[in-house]
Amino acid sequence: MPTLRPLAVPLSCALACLAFGAHAATPKAPATPAKVMSMQEIIDASKPSDWRALDPANTLYMDLANGHRVVIELAPHFSPKHVANARTFAKEGYWNGLAIVRSQDNFVVQWGDPDSDDQAKRKPLGGAIKKLPAEFTSRDASLTKTWTRLPDVDGWAPQVGFADGFPAGHDPKAGTYWMAHCYGAVGAGRNEAADSSDATELYVVTGQSPRQLDRNMSMIGRVVQGMEWLSTIPRGPGAMGFFEKPEQRVGIASIKLASDVPAAERTNLELMRTESAVFKQLVESRRNRRDAFYKVQAHHIDLCNVPLPVREAKS
Template sequence: MTHRLLTAVAALALTAPSAAQDKPPAPAEIPSPGDIVAAAPAGDWVAIAASDLLVMDLAPDAAGRPRRVVIQLMPAPFSQGWIGNIRKLAAAHWWDGTSINRVQDNYVVQWGDATEKKPLPAGLAVVPEGEYVTATKAEGGVIPSDGKLPPMHWSGYSPGWAWTDHADAYAKKYSYFRGWPFAGDDGRSGWPVHCYGMVGVGRNMPPDTGSGAELYTVIGHAPRHLDRNIALVGRVVSGIEHLSSLPRGTGGLGFYENENERVPIASIRIASDLPPAEQPKFEYLSTESRSFAKYADARANRRDPFFIKPAGEADICNIPVPVRAVADSR
């Protein structure tokens, strides 16, 4: 019966091509977000400079397997005071011999000097609270569309910005800037947001804003209430499983109570300071591309066969920017 039905449908399509063109695509033909990313042309991908990657090597696991975490640092003009400090800390090999000290379930993994006594390198900047928010320029420009679908109601701002017309629970609008998720108020100021895998700067009570020596990454539901209250400096692009799978700390806020529970950090380096053969290579899907616009729309409106009812909306943290490793062609 199924075979006869499919044959009949195929025959109808052959005899009435114009009618078939007016109908929406069959469910099996509707691409998923993953399909859209996989089909994105090479020109829609942007290489991440080795100088913008922070490579953290943890002590091997119990089976002797290496554990490497790669973090992409945020582009200018955001959080550059803290990122400048992070570059100095990495150049000084300051994190070597420190540890993962905190793993709080559905929240964060944090690392740094558990003793809080290790001297910091000279010349670290003291960054003011005002740097949590950055001024932007709204100069027009619209993200590309295919002429049939205006994905996510984009209203772009150049250079680099791709604002949406969608409201956000923690801001008036959300946006993407050069591959990064941001929120904003009037299109003239913006701030990075606490999505899964984002990396931030630990601090004490305000007005302290942290030096960058204590870092954390989000491993749970996006704690957006931290936006504009703590500096965000990057995101984990590889190896998040080496952090999210660690045993949870039993002390307050998930801190490890015993020294032997902490995971040692062998080294943290800027990738460009590693030998060329050891430098990881990654690229992200340009958030100014037509492919990303289609991908974002598909994340908000799942039309592929598994889904029954499209949501019609998506939290910004549910539209993660695709990042992929690049094979070394040397």
């Protein structure tokens, strides 16, 4: 009877089998998941170059009669003529002594001349331009250079993101940009005609973002500090939240350009650069919340829910 002999095993296979056997005998330890940074940790790890100082020539200080200050960053690349008028009004003291005339819940707070509809009583416009064009969209090339697009779709614009540090919509086919009506956005009130605003009456969004107003209003900037002093003003009892009696209004002591305020009296702030890598990291941390409280990740963020970090400037 023939003798059965073991099959010869090539050395390479034997070594491989030994390696496999050793691997099987010693299972790999599970990889430690990478630590997810919170928004505050991302901000704390940022570099000075990730921040920009507010330009005093493009910053308004609204000092209310109750002693509170609201800081507004102007947006000349979106509506240059309206911003130019706002600068003129601030330099000439147009808003000094006027008032917040309207507070409509979940919508806007508006300020200006309570007698604006009375030709005999209304405050003169001084050196400002009396007739402005509608500036609903912009083709300013500098907006393209600073454009940071969000990865998510938006119902109000072909693309959304940040341009010149402001939340904005973008139509790449038309080559236009416009500031979005996010919380804190400041626009120029108007009547029915598109070119009926002169930047004397301004409003700030204090409620759920009314994005239907995008591309229908001339936007001049946004509040970067002091929104709590505007969003908590009681609702006006009149139609659309207008105050019916002078004593219901919140007085404005002054609105000045920061560049016209002595350095010692300025509110020195800096904002995170929205074109920086750290800002994109921050956006992603808010798109997909990975801290223990959240059980489901959204893989999406609304433009107006992206935080824009502001901090006291470091000396």
